[in-house]
Amino acid sequence: MRWLVVLSVFIGLGFGSSTPAHADEFSDAVQALNADNNTDKAAAIEALSATGDERAATVLSALLNGTLFYRQSDGLVVLSKESGNVTILIDPSTMNEVADVSGSEAKKIRINNKLRGQLKGVLGALTLLSKDADKRQNAADEVFKANDPSMLPVLQKAIARESDPDVKGRMLRAQAAIILEYSEDTAARLKAAQTLGEFTDPDISALLGKIANTSTDPEVKKLAKDMQDSVEGRLAAWSFLGNLFQGVSLGSVLLLAAVGLAITFGVMGVINMAHGEMVMLGAYTTFMVQDVIRTHFPAAFDWSLAIAVPAAFLVTGAVGILVERGIIRWLYGRPLETLLATWGLSLMLQQLIRTLFGPTNQEVGNPSWMSGAIETSTGLVLTYNRIWIIVFSLAVLGMLALVTRKTMFGLQMRAVTQNRAMANSMGIRSGWVDALTFALGSGIAGMAGVALSQIDNVSPNLGQTYIIDSFMVVVFGGVGNLWGTLVGAFSLGIVNKFLEPYAGAVLGKIFVLVGIILFIQKRPRGLFALKGRSVEG
Incomplete structure (x- = not known):
């Protein structure tokens, strides 16, 4: 039945009247899309794409997007455009308006998921000859995904005229996939398998695995298996790089959350259980800054984080001074009371934020320069927001090192x-040095909140997610040592990410915690112990 529909379209060419043959071919193919069953519709789609008419892409796109209709009065296939309560029908052959009708007189031509997949591949094939290199590359990818042998002729034509090496590579991949799966020529299939083996792509690996398991040709079967092993080996290397990036990314988040704690806990010896709430206050400061910019200066949204970083530092630094002067300074040398007091403070701050902003997550947007990702065909994805957070965390650490090493305040601290x-x-004046040191640690925690707002939910519980990990980083790296905090953060982040595929996120974190406990039994002062005549608690 399917081929009868295709045949009827082409037979119509020989019985045309006063219109040109090409016009009859296109019109008949369009009209055949209004078939009674999906098999005939699939044949009509192939026939329409085979016409080579530039209008075919418009019609097939309309069918895919649900804007191709037929008129109930005579069954004429038309393009549809809504204008208020009136549906304007357009003849695909002439692109002229046919009539204005009510919505009930025009019925949509319906398709299923299989036809949608076919349409995407056909549209890709029709775009293979586009003047735009990006469109040709996307078209080659769609043809590869569709893997339809009927697209091979137009694909080979596109390869013959392609001059861009990257686009041509994508086209050769699509051609090799079709030949490997559908050709009966052993030599051609072996060459296709060799071609596919040069690509590092999970989809290629899956196709080669399918051929290796289903092919009855022993030569093709063996080569497909060898090529799959080769592709899998390269994918494993790229997966390692992906896990490494994720580990460094997690490490940068831990570094941001822990570097402020390295000041308050590591340098001052204060167990500040409200440190996570300083991170949370920084995130909410970001939300407030973005809310003001969205309302009053929407064109400046890309600058929102540049404004939020110093604002969060000042807000949380001021809160830090109030906490140190009002609570902490009365509890120096009493770690248990300090822990309980700051834990109570953390609960109070969480409840204050719930009262002011509600318990639900708040929307914090990404500026345009932090949106998107670098994606490769190997499956490696490097998101811009994570990359910028890595850069930001290292910049914060470098700035803090300069403050502690090159300024009078750092010398006094x-x-x-x-x-x-x-x-x-x-x-x-050690009292004021303590206050400013606590403010510095709290301010850095607020800056961490700005960064974390770009990758995590901004809610009253945000800080609780990172407080335990922050203490682990500081203790593991060495109490009071900034470079130890850096090494500890990235070490824990990378180890966590490499354990997750095997042990899961929760069990992996448990293994890390057990490892740190065993480590500090041997090195109680961490990787890099702070040196001095007397380090006081």
């Missing part, structure tokens, strides 16, 4: 850390 009594005797 290190002096108080190493020997408070001696620092006081030298005239350093």
Whole structure:
């Protein structure tokens, strides 16, 4: 039946009247789309694409998008365009309006998922000869996915005239896939398998595996298996790189969350259980900044994070000073009371945010320069927001290192850390140094919140997600050592990501925690212990 429909379209060419043969061919193929069953519709789609008419892409796109109709009065296939309550019908052959009718007089030509897949492949084939290289490349990819042998002639024609090496490679991939699966020529199939083996693509691996399992030709079967093993080996290497990037990405998040804690806990010896809430306050500051920009300065949205970073630092730094002056300074040398007081403070801050903003997640958008990703055919995806967070975390760490090493405040902070009594005797106001140090750690936590708002839900519980991991990073890297925090964050991030495929996220984190406990039994002061005459708690 399917081939009868195709045949009827071409037979119509010989019985044309006063219209040109090409016009009859196109019109008859379009009209055949209004068939009673999907098999005949599939044949009509092939016949229409075979006409080579430029209008075929428009008609087939309309069919795919659900804007191809037929008029009930005479069954004429038409393009449809809505204009208020009136449906304007357009003749695909002339692109002229046929009539204005009510919506009930025009019925949509319906298709199933199989036909949608066929349409995507056919449209890809029709675009193979486009002047736009990007369109040709996308078309070659669609033809590869469709893997329809009827597209081989137009694909070979496109390969013969293609000059762009990247696009030609995609076309050769599609041609090889079709030949390998449908050709009966052993030599051609072996050459196709060799061609496919040069690509590093999960879809190629799946196709080669299918041929290796189903082919009755022993030569083709063996070569397909060998090529699949080769592709799988390269995919494994790319997967390793992907896991490494994910690990570094997680490490950068842990670094941002932990570097502020390395100041308050590592340098000052304060167990601040409200550190996660400083991260949360930074994220909510970002939300407020973006809300103001969306309302009053929408054109400046791409600058929202540049404004939110210093704003979050100032807000959380000010909160940090209030916490240190109001609570922490009365509890120095009493770690249990400090832990309980800051834990209670964390609950109060969470409830305050729930009261002001509600318990639900808040929308924080990505600027255009943080949207999208670098994607490869190997399955490796490098998202721009993660890349920028890695850069930002290293920049924050570098800035903090400059502050602690090259400024008077940094010198005083290190002096108080190493020997408070001696620092006081030298005239350093250790109380204010403590306040500013706590403000610095809290401010950096707020900056971390700005970054985390781009990849995580902004909610009152945001900080709780990272507080335990932050303490693990600081303890593992070495209390009070910034470079230890860097190494600890990236080490834990990478180990976590490589364990997840085998143990799962939760069990993997448990293994890491057990490993850290065993490690600090041997090195209680972490990887890089802080050196000094007296490190006080």
